[in-house]
Amino acid sequence: MTGTPPTPFGDRLAAAFDAYGHLCIGIDPHEYLLKEWGLPLSAVGAHEFGLRVIEACAGRVGIVKPQVAFYERFGSIGFRVLEDVLVEARKAGLVVIGDVKRGDLGSTLEAYAQAWLSPGSPLEVDAMTISAYQGFGALQAPLEFAENAGKGLLVLSATSNPEAMAVQTSIIQRETQAGKTVAGGLASRVAGWNSEHQVGQRLGSIGVVLGATIDFQDVGIDLDELAAPPAAPILAPGFGYQGADFSQVRRIFGVAADQVIVTASRSILSAGTGGIRAAIDAQVQQVAEAYA
Numbered sequence: 001m002t003g004t005p006p007t008p009f010g011d012r013l014a015a016a017f018d019a020y021g022h023l024c025i026g027i028d029p030h031e032y033l034l035k036e037w038g039l040p041l042s043a044v045g046a047h048e049f050g051l052r053v054i055e056a057c058a059g060r061v062g063i064v065k066p067q068v069a070f071y072e073r074f075g076s077i078g079f080r081v082l083e084d085v086l087v088e089a090r091k092a093g094l095v096v097i098g099d100v101k102r103g104d105l106g107s108t109l110e111a112y113a114q115a116w117l118s119p120g121s122p123l124e125v126d127a128m129t130i131s132a133y134q135g136f137g138a139l140q141a142p143l144e145f146a147e148n149a150g151k152g153l154l155v156l157s158a159t160s161n162p163e164a165m166a167v168q169t170s171i172i173q174r175e176t177q178a179g180k181t182v183a184g185g186l187a188s189r190v191a192g193w194n195s196e197h198q199v200g201q202r203l204g205s206i207g208v209v210l211g212a213t214i215d216f217q218d219v220g221i222d223l224d225e226l227a228a229p230p231a232a233p234i235l236a237p238g239f240g241y242q243g244a245d246f247s248q249v250r251r252i253f254g255v256a257a258d259q260v261i262v263t264a265s266r267s268i269l270s271a272g273t274g275g276i277r278a279a280i281d282a283q284v285q286q287v288a289e290a291y292a
């Protein structure tokens with residue numbers, strides 16, 4: 001890559017936090033939501049849904065997280081409309097986190113990174129969620145790709161769904177993370193990557209996904225390590241619909257609260273097409289009070 005290096009994802013995220021606070025709105029066109037919004041259960045409905053959410057978010061929040069599964073289910077036409085939703089979101093100045101949750105071995109993950117993180121790609125986003133079930137080492141190629149492109153990766157660590165607990169709290173037997181939980185080992189590797197590659201930055205460009213419903217001590221996550229500069233962005237679902245209380249974000253994340261992307265989908269989207277603006281405003285306010 002030649003010319004001016006791209007602004008790193010961590011810097012763009014920090015700017016969004018400063019301008020709009022920590023709230024991120026998920027774009028999840030569930031079937032029942034399309035129905036409630038008076039939209040058809042089709043790619044056309046999901047397209048219109050996405051555009052309406054973006055319009056409501058613009059100028060109110062800094063970050064959105066489209067859940068691509070709700071577009072992918074319509075096949076090629078779903079991807080076509082998703083491309084448009086992503087373009088509109090980025091045009092509106094929103095930081096876009098593609099919730100794609102891809103996982104594979106290194107060379108295949110690199111192709112996923114090319115799809116979602118290449119500047120100019122039809123599916124370009126600012127950061128993507130990624131799974132390291134095939135080992136953190138399998139992320140090497142997408143990590144390097146993201147760094148060169150000024151993009152972010154958010155690595156699943158301790159997810160919000162209760163059934164993940166058995167795997168994510170398993171103890172690692174080998175390598176440098178031996179003795180840590182799977183969730184804790186992954187979080188440490190993320191912190192290590194940022195401290196090696198993102199020296200001097202407030203926020204690193206590689207982050208973790210930590211459900212706000214989780215007891216971090218219980219699952220072996222070291223929040224101090226994640227908060228050490230450059231702090232790893234923490235994508236935190238689990239607020240609202242899944243039960244975590246937005247006003248408790250500081251208590252839940254403690255020393256790492258300032259790097260948390262507080263993301264919510266159904267609890268906001270269920271306000272409907274007429275109520276979403278007010279729902280976003282109310283949630284922005286509540287999250288801001290929690291950070292005050």
Ligand SMILES: O=C(O)c1cc(=O)[nH]c(=O)n1[C@@H]1O[C@H](COP(=O)(O)O)[C@@H](O)[C@H]1O
Nearest residue numbers: 067129159160161211237241242264265266
């Ligand atoms: O990566 C995610 O965003 C994610 C991780 C996780 O641990 N739990 C989780 O719920 N999510 C996603 O976050 C969104 C949560 O939606 P609500 O529960 O409706 O706020 C969905 O799109 C999930 O796929």
